[in-house]
Amino acid sequence: MSWSRARETARGAGLRPLPVVGLPLAEALGHVLAEPLGALTDLPAFDTSAMDGWAVAGPGPWRVAGRVLAGRTEVPPLADGSAVEIATGAQLPPGATAVLRREHGRAEGTLLRDRGPQQLTTGQDVRPRGQECRRGEELLPAGTVVGPAVLGLAAACGHDRLAVRRRPVVQLLVLGDELLDRGIPGPGLVRDALGPLLPPWLRAVGAEVAEVRCVRDDFGLLRDALRHSTADVVITTGGTAAGPVDFLHRALAEVGARLLVDGVAVRPGHPMLLAELPGGRHLVGLPGNPLAAAAGMVTLALPLLHARGGRAAVGPALAPAAVVLPGHPVDTRLQPVRRTAEGVVPLAFDGPAMLRGLARAEALAVIPPGGAAAGEAVELVEAP
Numbered sequence: 001m002s003w004s005r006a007r008e009t010a011r012g013a014g015l016r017p018l019p020v021v022g023l024p025l026a027e028a029l030g031h032v033l034a035e036p037l038g039a040l041t042d043l044p045a046f047d048t049s050a051m052d053g054w055a056v057a058g059p060g061p062w063r064v065a066g067r068v069l070a071g072r073t074e075v076p077p078l079a080d081g082s083a084v085e086i087a088t089g090a091q092l093p094p095g096a097t098a099v100l101r102r103e104h105g106r107a108e109g110t111l112l113r114d115r116g117p118q119q120l121t122t123g124q125d126v127r128p129r130g131q132e133c134r135r136g137e138e139l140l141p142a143g144t145v146v147g148p149a150v151l152g153l154a155a156a157c158g159h160d161r162l163a164v165r166r167r168p169v170v171q172l173l174v175l176g177d178e179l180l181d182r183g184i185p186g187p188g189l190v191r192d193a194l195g196p197l198l199p200p201w202l203r204a205v206g207a208e209v210a211e212v213r214c215v216r217d218d219f220g221l222l223r224d225a226l227r228h229s230t231a232d233v234v235i236t237t238g239g240t241a242a243g244p245v246d247f248l249h250r251a252l253a254e255v256g257a258r259l260l261v262d263g264v265a266v267r268p269g270h271p272m273l274l275a276e277l278p279g280g281r282h283l284v285g286l287p288g289n290p291l292a293a294a295a296g297m298v299t300l301a302l303p304l305l306h307a308r309g310g311r312a313a314v315g316p317a318l319a320p321a322a323v324v325l326p327g328h329p330v331d332t333r334l335q336p337v338r339r340t341a342e343g344v345v346p347l348a349f350d351g352p353a354m355l356r357g358l359a360r361a362e363a364l365a366v367i368p369p370g371g372a373a374a375g376e377a378v379e380l381v382e383a384p
C-alpha cells in the first residue's frame with residue numbers, strides 16, 4: 001500500500017470519535033473541542049479604556065472630576081466638557097467620547113488640555129464593547145486542540161468548563177526477549193528505546209497511555225495480551241516481520257482481527273501494520289527498529305489517534321529542500337531533517353535502527369519515490 005493511502009486508511013479507520021465529556025478548564029489542556037467554542041459574552045463586555053489617561057466627553061479643554069480604576073462596576077455618566085482620570089482596562093463612563101493618554105494631556109489646575117501630537121478624535125483609545133466578538137459568536141470550530149491560548153480565550157469569554165472528546169486510551173506492548181529496561185547494553189542485549197520514546201510522544205498528541213508492558217517473545221503471551229486488552233488502541237513494537245519469533249500476524253489472526261494495512265511502501269518501516277480488533281478497537285504494529293517505529297507512528301498511529309480523538313484534519317506543512325534529498329526508487333522515504341534559512345537539510349545517522357538523526361530532527365520530510373530536487377517543496381510531518 002502506498003504511504004499516502006496507508007495514512008488515509010488510518011485516519012478513516014479512526015473516524016468514529018470518542019464520547020463527549022465536560023471538563024473544567026484546568027483539566028482540558030490537550031483535549032479536542034467536541035463543539036464549537038461560542039462566546040458567552042461580548043468581548044470586551046463593556047466599552048473599555050485602552051490607555052492610562054483621562055476619559056473625556058466632547059471637545060477640550062475638560063474639567064477633571066474624579067477617577068475610574070479597572071474593576072469598578074458602576075461608573076457615573078460623564079457630562080460634555082468633563083473628564084475623569086481612567087486606567088487601562090477600566091469601564092468607560094457613559095457619555096465619554098474618547099480617551100486622552102496621560103502623556104498627551106496637561107492638567108492645569110482642574111482644567112485638562114490636549115497637548116498630543118494630533119488632535120484627539122472621537123473613539124480614540126477606546127475599545128468598544130463587542131470589538132473582538134459578540135455573544136453567541138463561534139470563535140473556534142469543533143475539532144480544535146485545546147492549547148494554552150484556547151484556554152485563555154475560553155476563560156476570557158466566560159467559560160468554566162469545555163465539552164471535549166474523551167482521550168483515546170492506548171496500551172503499549174513492547175515485544176522482544178533481547179530488551180533491557182535498564183543498564184548498559186552488551187552482547188546480544190539492547191536497551192528498550194521505544195518504551196521511553198513512545199509514551200511521551202503519545203501523550204503529547206492527546207492519547208492517554210494506560211499501560212506500557214513488556215511482552216516476551218511467546219505466542220501465547222502475545223495472543224492473551226491482545227485478547228484481554230480493553231484499550232481503544234493497542235500499539236505493539238517489534239514482531240511485525242517474518243522472523244522465527246515474530247508472532248504478531250498469527251496472534252492477530254487468532255483473536256479475530258481484520259488487517260486494514262499490512263505493509264506500506266515506505267522506508268524505513270515497511271512491515272508496519274494496522275488492524276481492527278473485535279469491538280471496533282484498533283492495533284498498530286510498529287516495526288522494532290526504532291526509526292522504523294517512528295515512521296509507523298507518523299503513518300498509522302497518529303492519524304488514527306487524531307481521528308479517534310476528534311481532531312480536525314489539517315493541511316500539509318510544506319518546506320523547500322535546501323539540498324537534493326535522495327529517495328528510494330519506488331517507496332516513499334521518511335527522512336529526519338532540520339530547518340535552515342534555505343530549507344530543510346537531511347540529518348545523518350538515519351538508518352532504521354538508529355535514533356541519532358531523529359533526536360536532532362525538527363521534522364520528518366516525506367520524500368517521494370525517486371527523491372526531491374533542491375528547491376522542491378516536500379511535506380513535513382511531526383517528529384517526536
Ligand SMILES: Nc1nc2c(c(=O)[nH]1)N[C@H]1C(S)=C(S)[C@@H](COP(=O)(O)OP(=O)(O)OC[C@H]3O[C@@H](n4cnc5c(N)ncnc54)[C@H](O)[C@@H]3O)O[C@H]1N2
Nearest residue numbers: 176191192193194195238239240241246286287288289292
Ligand atoms: N527477511 C526479512 N527480514 C526483515 C525484513 C524483511 O522484509 N524481510 N524487514 C526488516 C525491517 S525493514 C524491519 S524494520 C524489521 C522489523 O522487524 P520486527 O518489527 O519484526 O522487529 P524485531 O525483529 O522484533 O526487531 C527488529 C530490530 O529492532 C530492535 N528492537 C526491537 N524492539 C526494540 C525496542 N523497543 N528498542 C530498541 N530496539 C528494538 C531489535 O532488537 C531488532 O534489532 O525486520 C527486518 N527484517
Ligand code: MOO
Nearest residue numbers: 268269270292352
Ligand atoms: O522498517 Mo525497516 O526499518 O525499513 O529496515
